[in-house]
Amino acid sequence: MTDINMDRRGLLGAGILGAASLGLGTGASAKNPAPLAPHMSKADFAGAMKAFRAVVGNEWVFGDEDSVAPYTKVYVPDPTHRHVPVGAVCPETVEQVQEIVRIANTYKQPLWTVSTGKNMGYGMTAPATPGQVVLDLKRMNRILEVDADLGTCLLEPGVTYQQLKDYLVENNIPLWIDVPTVGPIASPVGNTLDRGVGYTPYGEHFMFQCGMEVVLADGQVMRTGMGSVKGSTAWQAFKWGYGPYIDGLFTQSNLGVVTKMGLWLMPKPPVYKPFMVRHAEMADVPRIIEAMRPLRVSNLVANCNLMMSASYQLAMFKRRNEIVPDGMPLDEASIKKAAKANGLGMWNTYFALYGTEQTVAGVEPIIRASLTASGGEVLTAAEMGDNPWFHHHSTLMEGGLNLDEIGLLRWRGAGGGLAWFAPVAAARGVEAERQTALAKEIVEKHGFDYTAAYAIGWRDLHHIIALLFDKSDAEQEKKADACYRELVTRFGAQGWASYRTGVNSMDLVAQQYGAVNREFNAKIKHALDPNGILAPGKSGII
Amino acid sequence: MPDKTTALAIAGVTLMALAAPAIAGQKLGEAQAIRTPETIYAKTCGYCHGRNVGPIILGRGLPAESVKYIVRHGQNGMPAFRPTEVKPEELEALAAWVEKSEARKGEHGQ
Ligand SMILES: Cc1cc2nc3c(=O)[nH]c(=O)nc-3n(C[C@H](O)[C@H](O)[C@H](O)COP(=O)(O)OP(=O)(O)OC[C@H]3O[C@@H](n4cnc5c(N)ncnc54)[C@H](O)[C@@H]3O)c2cc1C
Numbered sequence: 001m002t003d004i005n006m007d008r009r010g011l012l013g014a015g016i017l018g019a020a021s022l023g024l025g026t027g028a029s030a031k032n033p034a035p036l037a038p039h040m041s042k043a044d045f046a047g048a049m050k051a052f053r054a055v056v057g058n059e060w061v062f063g064d065e066d067s068v069a070p071y072t073k074v075y076v077p078d079p080t081h082r083h084v085p086v087g088a089v090c091p092e093t094v095e096q097v098q099e100i101v102r103i104a105n106t107y108k109q110p111l112w113t114v115s116t117g118k119n120m121g122y123g124m125t126a127p128a129t130p131g132q133v134v135l136d137l138k139r140m141n142r143i144l145e146v147d148a149d150l151g152t153c154l155l156e157p158g159v160t161y162q163q164l165k166d167y168l169v170e171n172n173i174p175l176w177i178d179v180p181t182v183g184p185i186a187s188p189v190g191n192t193l194d195r196g197v198g199y200t201p202y203g204e205h206f207m208f209q210c211g212m213e214v215v216l217a218d219g220q221v222m223r224t225g226m227g228s229v230k231g232s233t234a235w236q237a238f239k240w241g242y243g244p245y246i247d248g249l250f251t252q253s254n255l256g257v258v259t260k261m262g263l264w265l266m267p268k269p270p271v272y273k274p275f276m277v278r279h280a281e282m283a284d285v286p287r288i289i290e291a292m293r294p295l296r297v298s299n300l301v302a303n304c305n306l307m308m309s310a311s312y313q314l315a316m317f318k319r320r321n322e323i324v325p326d327g328m329p330l331d332e333a334s335i336k337k338a339a340k341a342n343g344l345g346m347w348n349t350y351f352a353l354y355g356t357e358q359t360v361a362g363v364e365p366i367i368r369a370s371l372t373a374s375g376g377e378v379l380t381a382a383e384m385g386d387n388p389w390f391h392h393h394s395t396l397m398e399g400g401l402n403l404d405e406i407g408l409l410r411w412r413g414a415g416g417g418l419a420w421f422a423p424v425a426a427a428r429g430v431e432a433e434r435q436t437a438l439a440k441e442i443v444e445k446h447g448f449d450y451t452a453a454y455a456i457g458w459r460d461l462h463h464i465i466a467l468l469f470d471k472s473d474a475e476q477e478k479k480a481d482a483c484y485r486e487l488v489t490r491f492g493a494q495g496w497a498s499y500r501t502g503v504n505s506m507d508l509v510a511q512q513y514g515a516v517n518r519e520f521n522a523k524i525k526h527a528l529d530p531n532g533i534l535a536p537g538k539s540g541i542i
Numbered sequence: 543m544p545d546k547t548t549a550l551a552i553a554g555v556t557l558m559a560l561a562a563p564a565i566a567g568q569k570l571g572e573a574q575a576i577r578t579p580e581t582i583y584a585k586t587c588g589y590c591h592g593r594n595v596g597p598i599i600l601g602r603g604l605p606a607e608s609v610k611y612i613v614r615h616g617q618n619g620m621p622a623f624r625p626t627e628v629k630p631e632e633l634e635a636l637a638a639w640v641e642k643s644e645a646r647k648g649e650h651g652q
Contacts, residue, residue, distance in 0.1 A: 059630075070614050073622035090626050092573070120621060138626035141574050158626070162585050163568060170567040184589050185627070317594055317652075388594065403589035407652065409619030410595075416618035472618065 028072065030065055034084035037110050037131030045086065048107035048133070052089040055099045060090040060139070071117075071125045071134050075409065075418040075471065076502045077481035083126040083503045085112060088134040094259045098219045100135065101257065104533040105217070111135040112535050113257050115157035115190030120182060120406075121418040121466070122194070123503035128537030135257065144260065145236070148173045151265045152210065152236035157189040157258060162401055164188060168265075175265040176399040178202040183401040189261045193251050194500055197457065199396040201302035201354060202266045204457055211235040211262035212247055217529035222256070236262035252500065253521075254535035255528050266399075269354040273364075274394040276384060277376035278345035282309075282332060284375060285436060285454065286429025288349055289461065291374035293427045296456050300363055303397060307349045307454040310339035312466060313389050315411040315451045316404060330449045343387045349376065350393040411451070413470035417480055419504065420466060421487045423496035427461040435463050435496065442490060443467065446483035447476075462499060488512075503537070510540020577632055579639035586628070587636075592649030596620060601645025606637035613637070 028034045036045050053061045062068050063086070071085050078084075089111075091097050104111050112127035113135040119125075125134050141158030146167065155164065161183035168175055177183070178198035180191050191198075192205040202208045211225040225241035226232040239247070250256050279288060288307055295301040311330060314323060323338045324330055339346060353360045353367075368378050384390035392404050409415045425431040432454055440450045443465070452465040465487070469480040481504070488498065488505055492512040501509045510518055521541045525532075536542050568574050577585075583600075590596040596619075599609070610633055616622035628636065 060626075062625075070616075070622040070624040073616040075621075088624075116627070117624065118621065124621065125624070136624065136626050138624065139573065142571055143568065144571060146570070158573075163574060166585075167568055167570075184586060185621070401589070402593075404594045406590055406619060406621075407595045410652070414618045 028065055028081065028084055033065060034068075034072075034081070034086050035130045036086055037108070037129075039108060040131060044107045045109065048103055048109040049087060049089075051103040051106070052100060052133075055096050055103070056089060056091050060092075061087065062089075063087040071136075074124050074126045074503075075121050075416060076123055076126075076504045077417065077419060077469070077471075077477045077484060078126070078504055079474070079478045079481050082130055083123060083128065084130065085125065085127050085132050085134045086130075088125075088136050090136045090139050092139045094140075094213070094215065094221060097135070097137075097140075097215045097257055097259055098221065101215055101217060101533070102219045104133075105219075105531050108531050108533065109133055110533050110536050111257075112538075113137065115193065115258075116160055116185065116187035117190070118182065118186040119190065119194060119502075121420040121502065122500070126503050127535065128503040128506045129542075132535070137257075137259070140259065143167050146171075146173060146175070146265075147236065148175065150237055151175055151267055152262060153265055154211075154236055154260060154262050155187075155189055156260060157187060159189065160185060160187050165399075165401060174268040176200060176202075176268050177265065178205065178208070178399050179396065179401060181396060181405045182403055183399075184403055188263055189258060192261065192263070193258055195251050196500070197304065197455070197462075198399070199303055199306065199350075199393075200266055200352075200399050202264065203304045205263075206248075206251060208264040209247065209261060210237065210239045210264055211260075212250060212258050213260035214250055214256035214258050216256050217531070217534050221259070224250075225262075227262075236264075249524070252539045254538040254541055255524060257534065270356050271360045272352060272354055272398050273360055273380065274350065274352040274390075274397050275367075276379045276390050276393065277349040277351075277371050277374075278379060279347040279349070279374075279376045280345050282346050282436070283433075284347055286433045287374045288347060288371075288376065289427060289429040289432055289454065289456065291370050291376075292349070292351075292456055293459075295367055295370065296427070297459060301351045301367065302354055303352055304458075305349060305351045305456045306393065307347050307456075308389075308393075309450070309452050310335050310344050310346045310348070311449055312408075312451040312453050313344050313348060314338055314342070315449075315466070315468060316392070316407045317388060318411075320411050320449070329444065342389070343384065344389060345377070348389065350397065352394075352397040408451070408466055408468060411449075411468045412476075414472040415468075415470060417469035417471035417477065418466060419480065419484050419502055420464065420500075421484060421491075422462055422464050422498050422500060423491045424499045425461045425463070425496055427456045427459055431461060431496075432463070434494070435491070438490065438494070439463070439465055439487065442486050443483060446479050446486070448480065448483055463496075506537055507540040576629060579632075579636040582628060582632060582636050583639075586623070590620070592646060592651065595652055598645070598649055598651040599640055600643040600649065604640055606641040609637040609640045610634075 049063045110132045112132040117125035137157040140156040142156045145154040178200045211227045227235040455462045469476045497512040591599045
């Protein structure tokens, strides 16, 4: 904790400093409000907000600076304050969503849909383009069905992972959930719709999604898969339905408002055994990937393998100035020293075995042999004990809840700045070697640190780079913005495009997926949503 | 519009919920009910505060008004929480509870 922070805390505790004076940081003010959508007049906006109030009640529509404030907080760099919503509307039922969509068409008021709105490091509830009203579905948080035999559930968008987990525990249902790192405040529906990931064998969330209900831009309600067949019992059991498979159209997109989603839940395995493999050198990463790929492709290791760099791990629980003095580069020797002191290597690879006593005992020696041959130390709870990093990842790999990784946001100064950059490659060691070199060159040029991880999903390799900056420092925010754009552009030039991106860079990334693909998306968009009321700019689709 | 009896019944239910947080579980098909400060702290704030992420906030006499403001606006690394996440009446009770709270053994600040 810096001295400045200490002082401010002391003052806050004594009630001397009004919290309001700490500042909003959105750039909007009563004198200079966030701009409306370019085609809209003040009267249109006022008309839409009035009509929304008639649907959900005054208390669930937010349109002034103070009440919209919770919707404006972002971690991503936004030096020109482009990503600021103008309002929010919070329905409780599907019928209300339909009404809101009809009103939005009347006034051409764009709506930015969120489920729980904790898309942290990608924009939280902030929209991709100016002038949008957030359609906040958090109040729709009913757990509609849980089938303990089939291992399925049907959820509304506002159900958090915490709510689902509590329900399973309270009702003694032996099914697991699979969380992204930030489970307690995020949602299965929101995360899956952005094609997020987690750390049990059900970690590729969209693969384990089954059936949706969607409010279309014209206000109709559509069910996907078996959901539209009268009397079907298989809505949550059979993914594909009949004809073109369309669920994917509603992920990372702006073609509908998802109001229900089916998901598969993993039966709690009799044995769960987490591992960490410690490698001593930065240069070891290609070797780890080469050793891991066959284990993962064959599904001998059934969950995603997360390879965490020492700097990423340290940034979770330490401040930068505990490792190197402020203003100094984060050099490898200092990282190594700090890593060692905390029981970490330069790369720390996490995976787990799930099964019965026999299957785990049968697989473990095979895995140990190939990872040891890669130069790693294969460690378990027996060696790692209550090491906080091991504890954190062990929790995640059994779908446990925590928010420890938010500590990343405090790495530098007052913190609060994070943009995820996540380019995709095939799971081959050489790709990682080249990517690490390129990423380090770019982030260091802009004065930032290489705090990154690699993940082998199945056959793919995600490079997950946390661009951490001090958002209270306007200059640093500008630099982070420039750095992020350079990362996207230069990685893209090598064929490494992002699997997902923040509101600050959606158009930039969309360009990398080619003109034909963009046009295809645009055609569908214009056919389904001619007034462009659903989340314009999401994934670069207008 | 709820009549007087329903309003009283609701108040009664809220009081019972406050007295017995253990049975406040969510039922199938029903939206989450109003939660006690204790529950919200355990299931949201307490994952960061007193653990590995945020400063200790219990037992410091933090003014309720400041707590409310910070929850709604976020602060540096802390995300903001919207009225759909922590309901207005939940936040009132939570902020007052934080202000009056005692320090907890075993918590550590960051
Ligand atoms: C430290 C840290 C670690 C993280 N780790 C992970 C991780 O391991 N894995 C991971 O995936 N993410 C991770 N994240 C990113 C993010 O916080 C999570 O992905 C989170 O689950 C997304 O927020 P949410 O669930 O509230 O979804 P939301 O914010 O509600 O939704 C995400 C997006 O999906 C779309 N959407 C949502 N709901 C609807 C709907 N009903 N209809 C149509 N479109 C909709 C919108 O475009 C929305 O912006 C991490 C973030 C941080 C800060």
